[in-house]
Amino acid sequence: MRRATMLFLAAARALCPRVTQPTRRSIIRAAKSKVNKPRYATGKAKAVFRGEGLGAPSYDSAPIALSGLPDTTKPYAVLGIETSCDDTAAAVVRSDGTILGEAVASQHEVHAKYGGIVPGLAKEAHEQAIDAVVDEALKQAHLTMEDVGAVAATVGPGLEICLRVGARKAAHLASNYEKPFLHCHHLEAHCLVARLDDSLAFPYLALLVSGGHCQLLWVQGVGDCSVLGGTLDDALGEAYDKAARMLHLSSETGGGPALEQAALRGNATAIDLPVPMKKRKDCDFSYAGLKNALRGKVAEKREERGLGDDDDLPDQDVYDLAASFQNVAIEHVEDRLKVAFKRVINEAGASPTLALVGGVAANAELRRRVASVASQAGWRLVVPPPRLCTDNGVMVAWSAILCGNQISGAPRHRREVVSVAASARWRGDSTPSTRRCSRDRVGSMAWRCTEVSAIFLRIT
Numbered sequence: 001m002r003r004a005t006m007l008f009l010a011a012a013r014a015l016c017p018r019v020t021q022p023t024r025r026s027i028i029r030a031a032k033s034k035v036n037k038p039r040y041a042t043g044k045a046k047a048v049f050r051g052e053g054l055g056a057p058s059y060d061s062a063p064i065a066l067s068g069l070p071d072t073t074k075p076y077a078v079l080g081i082e083t084s085c086d087d088t089a090a091a092v093v094r095s096d097g098t099i100l101g102e103a104v105a106s107q108h109e110v111h112a113k114y115g116g117i118v119p120g121l122a123k124e125a126h127e128q129a130i131d132a133v134v135d136e137a138l139k140q141a142h143l144t145m146e147d148v149g150a151v152a153a154t155v156g157p158g159l160e161i162c163l164r165v166g167a168r169k170a171a172h173l174a175s176n177y178e179k180p181f182l183h184c185h186h187l188e189a190h191c192l193v194a195r196l197d198d199s200l201a202f203p204y205l206a207l208l209v210s211g212g213h214c215q216l217l218w219v220q221g222v223g224d225c226s227v228l229g230g231t232l233d234d235a236l237g238e239a240y241d242k243a244a245r246m247l248h249l250s251s252e253t254g255g256g257p258a259l260e261q262a263a264l265r266g267n268a269t270a271i272d273l274p275v276p277m278k279k280r281k282d283c284d285f286s287y288a289g290l291k292n293a294l295r296g297k298v299a300e301k302r303e304e305r306g307l308g309d310d311d312d313l314p315d316q317d318v319y320d321l322a323a324s325f326q327n328v329a330i331e332h333v334e335d336r337l338k339v340a341f342k343r344v345i346n347e348a349g350a351s352p353t354l355a356l357v358g359g360v361a362a363n364a365e366l367r368r369r370v371a372s373v374a375s376q377a378g379w380r381l382v383v384p385p386p387r388l389c390t391d392n393g394v395m396v397a398w399s400a401i402l403c404g405n406q407i408s409g410a411p412r413h414r415r416e417v418v419s420v421a422a423s424a425r426w427r428g429d430s431t432p433s434t435r436r437c438s439r440d441r442v443g444s445m446a447w448r449c450t451e452v453s454a455i456f457l458r459i460t
């Protein structure tokens, strides 16, 4: 274990005496890296607050913060905070895209024995980790809060009680240090983190595969995405997690990575599983049928081996089932991508580009097969490094910077009252069936997240 990580764990222990042993041992990733100067988004400044009407209550005591961004003609740093699900993450990113510091505390161990994320425990773990994670990101960046130009936090979509932990921390830092506070849309942040690669220009196709979402998006600008298709039931990450649970693989690393590891030792064609929606030629996904088929195969194997319902299968059976599940799950992705490529080819123009983003994009087999389908179709693929695919603070800070560049005309140096409304659901989070683009009009707006993420203060 790296010395910095050891030190951080020691600090986390000292700062969080109530943290249970597994939480203390939570995976802390801290890294410092340079990335190339990104190409900034261009476009008209839009400044629309999108917090009202969500039905989520504001904080009891509205903190005071400065509105507006720092002088965007000079480099500035943004602290990004992410607590939408089961990762407590923070990062400091400079406005030119240089990652100055980052830290993540994962909660896999906390939830492993429950077979899924328990919101109350997730909130508690966020509360226990948040201060140490933010401190570590700043420490890695060799900056203090005084040096930071703005604070950003994910405010949706996600688990509301978890979102509130990060949003509250950000609001209080903004208030105490008189910094602007920016709201981030989680899905947009996943899509925009790919633009840390400065060769990725708008528009591009994004395949967003995470625990809560599975969407094909046509990303035309900051705050400007069309949904080409989404899942009708389970998301891809959710399917991985459920499959891992069925195979008794749930572990300290999380279901998806555990299944990926098991699949490495298995025969991907050993078990016959149906590829979802093979005959449908649209961009929607469905993983519930595959999950149920896997459940049936697991039961068959148990019976074949004379095992009871809760008994573990022999290792090789587990590996073969995992590999076969992964093979078919990815074949479904390949099918959908081929349809999406055809649908957007006209809009894409000369250099069609795909960005593979979201937690499941950390999966090496998915990365390999998506790269192959893209290259066969003449599409360029951009995939962030695995640590920037799973939830992280960099994507929050970076999307805030990109949004901020669009609204640099916002008022500066005025004291205003911040009222944060964190929400589990957003307009952009609607079910794909109601928000899907018409087949032939890719450019039509299925959802616009400018309103969600571009501006940050609610004046009460």
Ligand code: KG4
Residues within 6 Å of the ligand: 085, 209, 210, 211, 212, 213, 236, 237, 238, 240, 241, 254, 255, 256, 257, 260, 358, 359, 360, 361, 362, 363, 364, 389, 390, 391
């Ligand atoms: O984006 P993310 O970190 O959180 C959400 O926004 O949901 O994605 C988490 C999901 C989980 O379902 C997790 O099991 C899956 O991404 N995941 C993976 C891998 N790493 C994370 N699935 C398959 N293979 C992986 N290596």
Ligand code: ZN
Residues within 6 Å of the ligand: 186, 190, 210, 211, 358, 359, 390, 391
């Ligand atoms: Zn995510």
